[in-house]
Amino acid sequence: MLAHILFWLIVVVFVAGQALLLRAAWRLRRPRVQPPDHVPRSDPRSDLGWTLVTAAATAVMFYAAFAALP
């Protein structure tokens, strides 16, 4: 029972955290500061894509953890 409570607590933190990170990646599509000219600009869509990939991979890990709960 305690393991389940702990697991769902961590899931809640992760859902909130990943939502904040996705929002940050979305916000950073438009640069907020002007970096020096020689610093390369990344493709905003790929940055958002990386964030989504990270979130999805983490979600898969949580699904496996859920299946392994005692």
Added chain:
Amino acid sequence: MPHTTVRRLALAGATATLLAIASGGLVTATLSGAACPGWPLCSGGLDLRAGPAVWIAAGHRIAVLLAALLSLWGAVVAWRARALETWARLPLLLAPPLGMLQTLLGALIVQLGLFGAADVWHLALALLVLACQVVPLAVLAQPRGEATRPGGRALREARRLRALTWWSAGAAAVLTLALSARAAAAPMTSAATFLPVNSFGALAMAGVLASGTFWQTWRSRRADRLLVGIAALLAGLIAAESLLLLLPPTAAGLGVGLGALVWSTALVLAVLVARRPLPVGAPAPVVAARSERPSLLSDYLSLTKPKVISLLLVTTLAAMYITEAGAPSLWLVLWTMVGGYLAAGGAGAINCAFDQDIDVNMGRTSRRPVPSGRIAPRSAFIFGLVLSLLAVVVLLLFTTPLAALFATLGIVYYALFYTRWLKRSTWQNIIIGGGAGALPPLVGWTAVTGNLSLAAVVLFAIIFYWTPPHFWALALVKQKDYARAGVPMLPVVAGEAETRWQILVYSVLMVALSGLLTAIGAMGWVYLGAAALLGAPFLRYAWNTWRRGDQASIWGLYKYSLLYLALLFAAMVLDRAILR
């Protein structure tokens, strides 16, 4: 000398309370409470023919009575001594009511017949009474000196030491309570079973914190012999306590008395650390300027980035000891470490070869062998390639194919994917690139088991989420260097505020994730307690980085994150050792 009577009474009261706690532990350990069922006097009275159990129970009550009388006397004297400092007077005034509450609880234990149960509240209140006598004693023994003006570094070190001493005191209290739970004949009836750790876990935690306190005292206040001596005494007492754990649980009550002594020592140290004068004007150690050119051997060695590798190897080693396959052989450990060093060193050397154009523009890396021209990029690349090949051969021959595969993946990930592409193209470089640094536990895990399991993946994820706060803290400090070198680190392309915010988010995620190992049953509650204890300062540093954004908070986060990861993995090994 002022307040001599108060000091003597506090000393006598503390001694009597310590005696009462020790005798209480003895009562629990020998189940003597049942031999003396009446309260406050033993029904049937005492005579010379009474057995040792009756005398132990009666002796405990006499010690409690003596402690109560002395604390009452101390409170009366403190009440009249209005000039007494608040931190000396207030605890002395609090001691009698706490003692009374504690005695009433003792009476309840007797009346309800819970003789075998070392009620955690009974003991906890006794420890509080003890604190109310020990703290004034230390306060009166060490009057606050004149205000000094130490440097910022000395202040930071002092803050760290103060925090460590209070954590040690807390751990000593938990240790004493856990020992009483171990002594209880019927733990199911003991409130002490609510403690999140058993006596072994509590001892380990107290040991780690006391060692840390000693190390920090030695590091920052080594000229103060008294502080160093008390910190050493604290560590020594905890070591002595560990010997008592070898005795059967019925004798563990004896350790309660020693635990109370550990608690007193930790409190005295905490008070003295806060009140003794800080070292002022101590000149910073001067490092002799090294004008001579480093040898070729040391240059090649530095290409492998030994400092960075040491933390990677800690995670590899820890992962080897926490698998379900049991403790590995020392030969396997040795070859995995050799293979791990060669793989990480090879990848580091290739990174140095490829990053010459970046390293030359950064103060931190401009003195490396390749940017300073002592080793050609081509030579560094060949050296890295040879080391990498050797790593794969060693791991294939002496460990498992899967371990060799993960090591290869780590080399390619870091040397090519991160160095050649991610680092130079996106602010996600550190996030996605963190996967390279997260692979060593998988190498260690699969070297022992030959297969991958969920717990190993969680280890990977912990390091993956640990990487952004760690490297962004460095990037915040060195952002001008990164901008000059044209590396799109987050502070350079999104600003400080955004970086500080994301550091906080990733820190929260990482600390939360550290608990997943317990949820899936891979680790126990000892580990979870340690992860929470270690995670709290991490979150505090991350919070301060976000809110204040000053250099002290950022550097604090960077340095603590290194210690955090090593200690977290050590806690996993400890937990597994206890559960085994």
